[in-house]
Amino acid sequence: xxxxxxxxxxxxxxxxxxxxxxxxxxxxxxxxxxxxxxxxxxxxxxxxxxxxxxxxxxxxxxxxxxxxxxxxxxxxxxxxxxxxxxxxxxxxxxxxxxxxxxxxxxxxxxxxxxxxxxxxxxxxxxxxxxxxxxxxxxxxxxxxxx
Amino acid sequence: xxxxxxxxxxxxxxxxxxxxxxxxxxxxxxxxxxxxxxxxxxxxxxxxxxxxxxxxxxxxxxxxxxxxxxxxxxxxxxxxxxxxxxxxxxxxxxxxxxxxxxxxxxxxxxxxxxxxxxxxxxxxxxxxxxxxxxxxxxxxxxxxxxxxxxxxxxxxxxxxxxxxxxxxxxxxxxxxxxxxxxxxxxxxxxxxxxxxxxxxxxxxxxxxxxxxxxxxxxxxxxxxxxxxxxxxxxxxxxxxxxxxxxxxxxxxxxxxxxxxxxxxxxxxxxxxxxxxxxxxxxxxxxxxxxxxxxxxxxxxxxxxxxxxxxxxxxxxxxxxxxxxxxxxxxxxxxxxxxxxxxxxxxxxxxxxxxxxxxxxxxxxxxxxxxxxxxxxxxxxxxxxxxxxxxxxxxxxxxxxxxxxxxxxxxxxxxxxxxxxxxxxxxxxxxxxxxxxxxxxxxxxxxxxxxxxxxxxxxxxxxxxxxxxxxxxxxxxxxxxxxxxxxxxxxxxxxxxxxxxxxxxxxxxxxxxxxxxxxxxxxxxxxxxxxxxxxxxxxxxxxxxxxxxxxxxxxxxxxxxxxxxxxxxxxxxxxxxxxxxxxxxxxxxxxxxxxxxxxxxxxxxxxxxxxxxxxxxxxxxxxxxxxxxxxxxxxxxxxxxxxxxxxxxxxxxxxxxxxxxxxxxxxxxxxxxxxxxxxxxxxxxxxxxxxxxxxxxxxxxxxxxxxxxxxxxxx
Numbered sequence: 001x002x003x004x005x006x007x008x009x010x011x012x013x014x015x016x017x018x019x020x021x022x023x024x025x026x027x028x029x030x031x032x033x034x035x036x037x038x039x040x041x042x043x044x045x046x047x048x049x050x051x052x053x054x055x056x057x058x059x060x061x062x063x064x065x066x067x068x069x070x071x072x073x074x075x076x077x078x079x080x081x082x083x084x085x086x087x088x089x090x091x092x093x094x095x096x097x098x099x100x101x102x103x104x105x106x107x108x109x110x111x112x113x114x115x116x117x118x119x120x121x122x123x124x125x126x127x128x129x130x131x132x133x134x135x136x137x138x139x140x141x142x143x144x145x146x
Numbered sequence: 147x148x149x150x151x152x153x154x155x156x157x158x159x160x161x162x163x164x165x166x167x168x169x170x171x172x173x174x175x176x177x178x179x180x181x182x183x184x185x186x187x188x189x190x191x192x193x194x195x196x197x198x199x200x201x202x203x204x205x206x207x208x209x210x211x212x213x214x215x216x217x218x219x220x221x222x223x224x225x226x227x228x229x230x231x232x233x234x235x236x237x238x239x240x241x242x243x244x245x246x247x248x249x250x251x252x253x254x255x256x257x258x259x260x261x262x263x264x265x266x267x268x269x270x271x272x273x274x275x276x277x278x279x280x281x282x283x284x285x286x287x288x289x290x291x292x293x294x295x296x297x298x299x300x301x302x303x304x305x306x307x308x309x310x311x312x313x314x315x316x317x318x319x320x321x322x323x324x325x326x327x328x329x330x331x332x333x334x335x336x337x338x339x340x341x342x343x344x345x346x347x348x349x350x351x352x353x354x355x356x357x358x359x360x361x362x363x364x365x366x367x368x369x370x371x372x373x374x375x376x377x378x379x380x381x382x383x384x385x386x387x388x389x390x391x392x393x394x395x396x397x398x399x400x401x402x403x404x405x406x407x408x409x410x411x412x413x414x415x416x417x418x419x420x421x422x423x424x425x426x427x428x429x430x431x432x433x434x435x436x437x438x439x440x441x442x443x444x445x446x447x448x449x450x451x452x453x454x455x456x457x458x459x460x461x462x463x464x465x466x467x468x469x470x471x472x473x474x475x476x477x478x479x480x481x482x483x484x485x486x487x488x489x490x491x492x493x494x495x496x497x498x499x500x501x502x503x504x505x506x507x508x509x510x511x512x513x514x515x516x517x518x519x520x521x522x523x524x525x526x527x528x529x530x531x532x533x534x535x536x537x538x539x540x541x542x543x544x545x546x547x548x549x550x551x552x553x554x555x556x557x558x559x560x561x562x563x564x565x566x567x568x569x570x571x572x573x574x575x576x577x578x579x580x581x582x583x584x585x586x587x588x589x590x591x592x593x594x595x596x597x598x599x600x601x602x603x604x605x606x607x608x609x610x611x612x613x614x615x616x617x618x619x620x621x622x623x624x625x626x627x628x629x630x631x632x633x634x635x636x637x638x639x640x641x642x643x644x645x646x647x648x649x650x651x652x653x654x655x656x657x658x659x660x661x662x663x664x665x666x667x668x669x670x671x672x673x674x675x676x677x678x679x680x681x682x683x684x685x686x687x688x689x690x691x692x693x694x695x696x697x698x699x700x701x702x703x704x705x706x707x708x709x710x711x712x713x714x715x716x717x718x719x720x721x722x723x724x725x726x727x728x729x730x731x732x733x734x735x736x737x738x739x740x741x742x743x744x745x746x747x748x749x750x751x752x753x754x755x756x757x758x759x760x761x762x763x764x765x766x767x768x769x770x771x772x773x774x775x776x777x778x779x780x781x782x783x784x785x786x787x788x789x790x791x792x793x794x795x796x797x798x799x800x801x802x803x804x805x806x807x808x809x810x811x812x813x814x815x816x817x818x819x820x821x822x823x824x825x826x827x828x829x830x831x832x833x834x835x836x837x838x839x840x841x842x843x844x845x846x847x848x849x850x851x852x853x854x855x856x857x858x859x860x
Contacts, residue, residue, distance in 0.1 A: 031319065039314050039321025040190045040297055046235035046272075049320075053238075053270040070268065077231045080203055083189055 021115040022101035026094045027055035033090030044087040059118040061111040150216045159212040166207040175857035180296040183849040192232040238269035247349035254347035276322040283331040293350035299342035308792040332800040344848040370421030376761035377403040382843040389836035396446035398455030398784035408518045411444025415755040435804035445832045455784040462489040467550040475503025476756045477747030478555035480763035482531040497538035507582045510612045511820040543718030554745040560710035563703045568657025573664040577609035577704035594699020598667040603632035606704030615819035623649035643812035666695040805835040
C-alpha cells in the first residue's frame with residue numbers, strides 16, 4: 001500500500017527503464033517517501049530528508065567521499081527500525097539501487113553520471129525540497145557547542 | 147505485578163506498563179525524547195529502542211508492554227548506533243548555537259547529546275524553511291528552528307488539554323509544528339496554558355523572559371496571581387469554581403487562606419491582578435487586561451448560599467493557654483481566629499467602641515458596606531473569640547502577666563503631619579481621624595467649605611471622596627506625578643469625575659492663615675524629586691516661579707500613619723521610631739523584646755492593605771502557637787479539588803474582552819453617596835470573566851522529566 005503511494009509519481013524498481021539514473025531514481029524515492037510520511041517519525045521525516053539531501057548532493061556534484069557509506073548506514077538502520085513502513089520501504093529501495101548500481105553511484109562522487117542526466121540539469125536535482133542550499137556538512141566533529 | 151529482567155536486573159512492573167516506564171520507575175535509564183509521562187505514546191524518536199529476547203529485531207520500549215519473565219536488553223553496540231543515528235538525523239536541522247539558547251543547561255536534547263556522545267558532524271545540514279511561520283505571540287517564546295518535531299507540544303495541546311491548537315503541518319515536504327492554517331496563536335484560539343512550553347525538551351518553546359518571578363520557587367512562580375497575593379490564595383482554583391457555578395466551593399477555597407473574603411472582594415488592592423499573565427494576552431490595551439480577580443471574589447461571596455465551608459476545617463482541642471490580642475483590625479481578628487482554632491483562649495482588646503479597626507472606622511461605605519465587615523467579624527466572634535471594646539492597652543507587660551502570650555496587632559492608628567509651618571493650626575487634621583469621625587456620625591462643618599488634602603494615597607482618596615459626598619469642596623495635592631501617584635487609578639479617575647481637584651507634583655511650603663483660621667495651602671511645583679528611604683528625606687528640584695496658594699478652610703494630612711505605641715509612658719517593649727523591634731537585630735519583626743509578646747501587621751510593616759495584614763496574621767500565628775507548645779500548623783483544606791487538565795477549545799479565547807462590573811455614573815454616585823459604586827456581576831458576567839482565566843496552575847501538574855544524570859543505572 002505504502003509503495004503505491006510514493007510510486008505513483010516515479011517508476012517502481014520493477015518498472016525501471018534503461019537510461020534511468022539510479023541515483024536520480026533514489027533521490028525521487030527519498031523525496032516521495034518524505035512527502036508520503038506523516039512527519040511524526042524521525043526516520044520518515046529526518047531520515048528521508050537527510051537521504052534526499054545527500055542524494056541531491058550526489059546528483060549535483062557536491063558529494064563527499066563517505067556519503068555513499070552514510071547512505072548505506074542510514075538506510076540500514078531505517079529498514080530495520082519498527083514503526084516506519086514508508087521510510088523502511090523507501091530505504092530498502094534506495095539500498096537496492098545502491099547495491100545493484102554501485103559503480104554508477106560511485107561515479108557520481110567523481111561527477112560522472114552514466115546516463116548523462118545529473119550534470120545537464122543540476123537545478124532540477126536540487127529543486128523543490130530546499131535541498132542543496134547549504135549542502136556541505138560540517139567536518140571535523142566536536143566543533144559543535146553541544 | 148509483573149517480574150521482568152532488564153539487562154539482567156530483575157525488576158517489578160505494573161501490568162500494562164511499557165518497558166520504558168517500568169525501567170524508568172526502577173531507576174534504570176533508557177534514552178528517550180518523545181515520551182513524556184503525561185502524554186500518549188507516539189514512538190517517533192526511536193531513541194528508546196531495545197532488544198526483547200525471543201523477538202526479532204529491535205523494539206521501541208515505549209510501545210512494548212511488560213510481560214512476566216521477559217528479558218530486555220537496553221545496552222548494546224547496535225542499539226547505541228541506532229540511537230546515535232536517530233539523534234544525528236534530528237540534529238541535522240537543529241541550530242548549533244546551544245549557548246545562545248534560552249534553555250541552555252536545562253535542555254533535554256543537549257543532555258541526550260552528551261549521553262550518546264553525538265555532535266553535529268556527520269550529517270548534511272538541513273535548512274528548514276517553515277519552522278518560523280507566525281511565531282509572534284504574547285506569552286510563549288517560539289524559536290521553532292530549535293524544534294525537533296518530537297510532538298510533545300502537539301500531544302500536550304491536543305490530548306492533554308484538548309485545545310487542538312498545535313498540530314503537525316507540512317509544506318513542500320517539510321514537516322513542522324504549527325497551528326491550523328498557520329495562524330498566530332492569538333487567532334488560532336490558543337488558551338495560553340503553556341503546557342507546550344512545559345513539555346518541550348528543547349529551547350523551541352520557552353516562556354517569555356520576565357514572565358515569572360525568579361525570587362520564589364520555580365513551581366510557585368508558575369502561578370503569578372497566587373505568588374503575588376500576600377496570603378497566597380489558590381486563585382485559579384476559586385476562579386474555576388466560579389466558572390463552574392460552585393460558588394460555595396470558591397468561597398471555601400478563599401477562606402482556606404483569608405478570614406475576610408467579602409471585605410477583600412470590595413477593597414483588596416489586588417496584587418494578584420498585577421501578576422496575572424492574562425495582562426500580556428489580548429489586543430485591548432498595550433498589555434491587555436488582567437483577570438478581574440477581586441471582583442470575582444466579591445461575586446462568589448455574594449452568591450454563596452450554602453456556606454458548606456463552615457462545617458469544615460480544623461479545630462484543635464482546648465489547650466488552656468490564654469492569649470491576648472491587641473487590636474481588632476484584619477490582622478488582630480485573623481490572629482485571634484486561628485489561635486482560637488488552635489485551642490487557645492483568645493481575648494481581643496480594642497480601644498475603639500467597635501471591632502474591625504480601619505475596616506469599620508476608616509473605609510468609607512461607598513467602598514465597603516459596613517454590614518459585610520460586621521458579618522465577617524461576627525463569624526470570628528461566633529467561633530469563640532472573646533473581646534473587650536473601649537479597652538486601650540498602655541502597658542503590654544502587665545497584660546502579658548495575665549496571659550501566656552500577647553500579640554500586638556495595634557495597626558497604625560495615629561496620623562502623621564508634615565512639619566511645615568502652620569501644621570499645628572486648629573483646622574489642620576489627619577485623614578484617619580476625619581474618617582473615623584465620619585464613621586462615628588460626626589458633623590464635618592468644622593472643615594468649612596473647602597479642604598485641601600495633602601497626600602494622594604488610598605487613605606487620602608478615601609478621605610477626599612468621603613468629604614465630597616458630604617458637600618465639601620475637595621482639593622488633593624501630592625508630591626508624586628502620573629503613574630507614581632500612590633492611589634489606585636480607579637480612585638483617581640472616579641474622584642476626578644466626582645469633582646475632586648488634583649494638584650500633582652507639588653511640594654508643600656506652609657499652611658496659610660492664623661492658628662484659628664486656615665486660609666490656604668502654599669505649594670510650588672516640583673520638576674523632580676527623590677526619596678531617600680534610609681533618611682526619610684526628600685530631595686526636590688523646584689520649578690522657578692511656580693509658587694501658589696490653594697485656597698481652603700482646612701487642611702487634612704494623609705501623609706502616613708504610625709503605631710502610636712510610643713505615646714504611652716512605658717508600653718513595656720523596646721520600640722524604634724514607635725515600632726516594636728526584635729532586639730536581636732533592631733528590626734520590626736514578629737518577635738519583640740519581651741518574651742511571649744509578639745507583633746504583627748501594620749504595627750511592624752507600616753501602613754499596608756487588609757490582605758497583607760491577614761498574611762501577617764498567618765505568619766505570626768504559627769510562631770505564637772509553637773511558643774505555646776503547639777505544632778504551628780494552620781493549613782487547612784476546606785474544599786477538596788481536582789484539576790481537570792482538559793481545558794478544551796474556545797475560539798478567539800485570547801481576544802475575549804474583560805468583563806467589568808457596572809459602575810454608577812458620577813452623578814448617581816454623589817446622589818447615593820454611601821452606596822457601593824459598583825454593581826456585582828450577574829452569574830453570566832462572572833462566568834464570562836472567569837472563563838478568561840489562563841489556569842496557570844494546571845502547568846504545575848505536568849510531570850517534570852528526569853534527565854539521564856538523575857538515574858542510578860544509566
